[in-house]
Amino acid sequence: MTWMIYGAYGYTGELVANYAKSQGQEPVLAGRNEKKLKAVAERLELPYEVVNLDDTVALRQALGEMDLVVHCAGPFEVTAEPMIDSCIATRTHYLDITGELAVFEYAHSKDEEAKRAGIVICPGVGFDVIPTDCIAAQLKQQLPDANHLTLGFDSASRMSRGTAKTSVRRLGEGGAVRREGKIETVPLAYKTREIDFGNGEKFAMTIPWGDVSTAYYTTGIPSIEVFIPASPNLVKKLQRLNKFRWLLRFEWVKKWLEKKIEEQPAGPDEKQLEEAFTYVWGEAKNAQGDVVTLREKVMNGYKLTSQGAVDIAQHVLAEKPEGGYYTPAKLCGADLIERYRVS
Structure with a gap:
């Protein structure tokens, strides 16, 4: 082949x-x-x-x-x-x-x-999105009548230039969650909560991760959110940025931000690839209030x-x-x- x-x-x-x-x-x-x-x-x-x-x-x-x-x-x-x-x-x-x-x-x-x-x-x-997709599927198996799914991950690894460029291109669109089967655009850092991803409890915020789309097709669970750790200071900055999101939709602004990213290293070095592991977490709930939680530790994302x-x-x-x-x-x-x- x-x-x-x-x-x-x-x-x-x-x-x-x-x-x-x-x-x-x-x-x-x-x-x-x-x-x-x-x-x-x-x-x-x-x-x-x-x-x-x-x-x-x-x-x-x-x-x-x-x-x-x-x-x-x-x-x-x-x-x-x-x-x-x-x-x-x-x-x-x-x-x-x-x-x-x-x-x-x-x-x-x-x-x-x-x-x-x-x-x-x-x-x-x-x-994007093997580990979170598998967690979603396992949670659905354990709680078949789940109607709300929350996923998240914690990684200390540096982003590659490509990932960083994708992130800045998305900023102008805001965040995203799924509600009753439909993807909804929401503000940046729309929700925050404390989460133990597997290495201790951390302050976290919602992000428009791919599982807002894919986990729905994997599980059929109608409401989905995805979180990552973030400092309260970063959350405040992103929430203030919501007022200027329209500016970030201009292609020339995206290109300027991408040019700044080109000055950064290409991605994680060999040491990070081998040692910067990722903690993946998921939580499913049903209408009766039952909750199932799963955690996994996987290799560096790249x-x-x-x-x-x-x-x-x-x-x-x-x-x-x-x-x-x-x-x-x-x-x-x-x-x-x-x-x-x-x-």
Whole structure:
């Protein structure tokens, strides 16, 4: 089976390519920057192909020779649509490492087209959203009549440039929660509470994480919120920023913020990848007031992404699931998280 890693020279894309090579896989590496792509491909002794997402004809020609693509080139709000549409046209399985709400919703809207094409569409095959999706699925199993789901995670790891860029692009849109099955836009730092993610109780705030979309399709639970730790000072700053969110929607402001991010390190260093673990937490409630809580400690989010993307790619190629939209837990089962658990 022939598969592709698109965006293989980005911070996370290169981690995915490294792990694939270490597992004896030989994916085709792809992207639009030939110099950067060639450097990674030669180091890993893997084939490569220069392809620009803006060139639909060339993209579909390249995908036509692939059984599956792992899409790693963000911002996915810009890049996912042309890649998904081309995968449907060429009958190529689509996976990506996004955490962006709009991308999950767009991918879900392509469910019927994916079924007709006989391909899997499964965004979020990394830290966004494997561990939280598996926690959500396990909570649903333990409390089948749950009507409210709260998820969260705590990581000391540095963000990659790509993740940081995605975050600032999203700021102007505000936060997001799901209420009675519908995604609602809410202010930044909409809610706060104290949560023990697994390493002691911490002050936390809501964020518009991908599970606001995916956990609903995994569990059917109609109300969903996601939290991360945050200092009271950061929460106050974000809440004040709500008055100026309109300014952050301008493309020139986004570009300015992205340029500032380019001055930062590419992502976590080797020490952080090995030692900065992530604590994942979830809580389900039903109408009677019953509560079930789960906690897991998993590997660094970027390391998890590198392994999860390859693991799920191999699962799809080997198991040949029926076509359609999937979440990671729906595709591989709620016990997928066990591969990435640390003691």
